[in-house]
Amino acid sequence: MRLILSSVITLVTVTPAQDTPEARAKRVLADAKFTSAMAAIDRDHDRVIAETIALTEIPAPPFKEDARGAAYLEMLRQHGLSDVERDPEGNVMGIRRGTAAAGGPLLAVLAHLDTVFPEGTDVKVKRDGTRLRAPGIGDNTRSLAVLLAMLRGMEAAGVRTTGDVLFVGNVGEEGPGDLRGVKYLLQKGKYKDRIKQVIAVDGAGDGRSVVNGAVGSKRYRVTFKGPGGHSYGAFGIVNPAFAMGAAIQKFSTLTVPATPKTTFNVGVIGGGTSVNSIPFESWMDIDMRSESPLELEKLETAFLLLVKQAAADENKARSTRQGAVEADIKLIGDRPSGQTAQNSAIVQTAAAIVRASGLEPSFGFSSTDANIPISMGIPAIRLSSGGTGGEAHALTEWIDVDKSASVSGIRVLLGTILTLAGLQ
Secondary structure (H helix, E strand, O other): HHHHHHHHHHHHHHHHHOHHHHHHHHHHHHHHHHHHHHHHHHHHHHHHHHHHHHOOOOOOOOOOOOHHHHHHHHHHOOOEEEEEEOOOOOEEEEOOOOOOOOOEEEEEEEEEEEOOOOOOOOOOEEHHHHHHHHOOHHHHHHHHHHHHHHHHHHHHHHHHHHOOOEEEEOOOOHHHHHOHHHHHHHOOOOOOOOOOHHHEEEOEEEEOEEEEEEEEEEEEEEEEEOOEEEEEOOOOOHHHHHHHHHHHHHHHHHOOOOOOOEEEEEEEEOOOOOOEEEEEEEEEEEEEOOHHHHHHHHHHHHHHHHHHHHHHHHHHHOOOOOOOOEEEEEEEEOOEEEEEOOOOHHHHHHHHHHHHHHOEEEEEEEEEHHHHHHHOOOOOEEEOOEEEEEEEOOOEEHHHHHOOHHHHHHHHHHHHHHHHHHHO
């Protein structure tokens, strides 16, 4: 028994010095095929811009990503992938085959198709020099075009990897979509048991940001319901608007920690029929977020209690002779929080590529498609698509497509993908 243990200890403690993340990163970035792929992307930059514009101008509001998904599916078909398809949830995808036996582990690289903007939003791209402005252009249409550019660059350079890489344009990342695309992909999709690492490509940036933490959120629609009545004739009966106002006031006084960052908000309110009617219902949509699962749970518990208390207080304060106020509480969004350990292979690999590219990596938290794999114990990070941008989720959203910054950021992303997939 002691001899067996000794052999095992010898095996697991001998690690070639040249196999560190830093060494692997330097080898990949110095590889002639990687250099050739990046040169092809550089030459191809005008096409990246053109595809970004074309995709941006196909509206993709929440739950209505079909048109953009269909266009992106056809684009994927032109890039040498196998098994190009759309799944039942609306995600479009294809596999870039590696040299290992078919059916092995997959690295999934995701960019979401949807935007936050409602149907009817003007998505025409306006250009001023190297700055492009349109709703959704940076979050996250540029990332979709960058995935295509990397595929073309790899093909032009004859790049081969050991492992398979799944490229995905997924639905439902934003707002009410509640990460439905990546949830389906990892929990019900045909590759759910094969995906072992995930990179969510989201937003512009020079590449130094390695998001390994998932900001969790709970979103509720609370509807206070009552009998309603004439504002004069029925005066004195319970009023759902008063109950909701009391709940909002109580909510506003909750104390949450600054670290781990925890936040709450009342985003939308509504209800009532006229100024001279006691409403039969009043409703509000609320958002609670935290980097910590424990703090999010504590905030959620406190919120649910105060909603019930606000309804009870209103029923005590006014007459219930025509009926009481009740609170109908519906969960409308649930994004889990968590963290991919900073010493994990995927984080260390990305950080090493960033450093080898002359930048200093920054780690942090965000709410992205990476939330779901992180919550499932699948190593996942969010990386940017290169370039610069700003005013995300605003009608004035913009990106700058200056070639130098744009290609530099793509270099970090492609280097990370090829290191994880095993550049040959």
